[in-house]
Amino acid sequence: MNNININNQKGVTLIELLISIVVGSIVISMLMSILIMSLKVKATFDANNKMQNESYYIVDKIQFNLLELGPQEIEIETVGTVTTVTISHVYDIAIDNNNVISRDYTITPIIHYIIFDSSLNTLVYQTDAGVILLHSSNVSISSGGVDPVLQLINIETPGLCDFTSTSPCSEGILKLSLLIEVNLDNGGVIEPKLFVTTIII
Numbered sequence: 001m002n003n004i005n006i007n008n009q010k011g012v013t014l015i016e017l018l019i020s021i022v023v024g025s026i027v028i029s030m031l032m033s034i035l036i037m038s039l040k041v042k043a044t045f046d047a048n049n050k051m052q053n054e055s056y057y058i059v060d061k062i063q064f065n066l067l068e069l070g071p072q073e074i075e076i077e078t079v080g081t082v083t084t085v086t087i088s089h090v091y092d093i094a095i096d097n098n099n100v101i102s103r104d105y106t107i108t109p110i111i112h113y114i115i116f117d118s119s120l121n122t123l124v125y126q127t128d129a130g131v132i133l134l135h136s137s138n139v140s141i142s143s144g145g146v147d148p149v150l151q152l153i154n155i156e157t158p159g160l161c162d163f164t165s166t167s168p169c170s171e172g173i174l175k176l177s178l179l180i181e182v183n184l185d186n187g188g189v190i191e192p193k194l195f196v197t198t199i200i201i
Contacts, residue, residue, distance in 0.1 A: 047190040055195035073168040081119040144179035
């Protein structure tokens with residue numbers, strides 16, 4: 001018969017096994033909480049980045065269209081829930097045979113519109129070619145109750161113009177106060193952020 005020495009056997013006791021399970025669980029739960037925190041930070045960063053990109057896209061699209069238009073008259077009007085900024089190109093520069101520069105009003109005026117509808121929370125740019133939504137379809141624009149979304153600031157001599165159809169201004173500053181809210185595909189909503197910018201016209 002074999003003699004077995006009980007004191008010489010190597011192995012893990014039940015207490016050591018329990019301690020290792022508890023320590024392993026603590027380490028895994030710490031790693032999981034770090035992972036969850038990193039995912040939340042990334043989601044917040046992505047949401048802020050998307051809203052900022054939306055505001056940049058809106059401003060870039062308006063500036064591009066204005067640069068192509070060459071605006072000479074600006075007016076603003078609010079009717080009900082719709083605010084419309086009308087931007088017109090009403091004359092071309094002409095040079096006659098004597099090299100005299102003058103304004104040629106015989107052209108057909110080109111008129112563009114920037115339209116904000118507070119009931120639909122949409123901002124569009126309208127030309128003869130059609131209407132362009134200035135933001136993604138899952139984004140809504142509102143004023144946030146501070147300033148109007150579209151506002152014109154007079155930089156001409158006071159009293160010469162007031163941005164109305166009877167007294168349009170030839171230049172001004174378009175101030176955009178955009179409270180941007182992104183609606184996610186899963187039905188969630190990213191907390192709205194306010195972006196304020198100006199465009200010189």
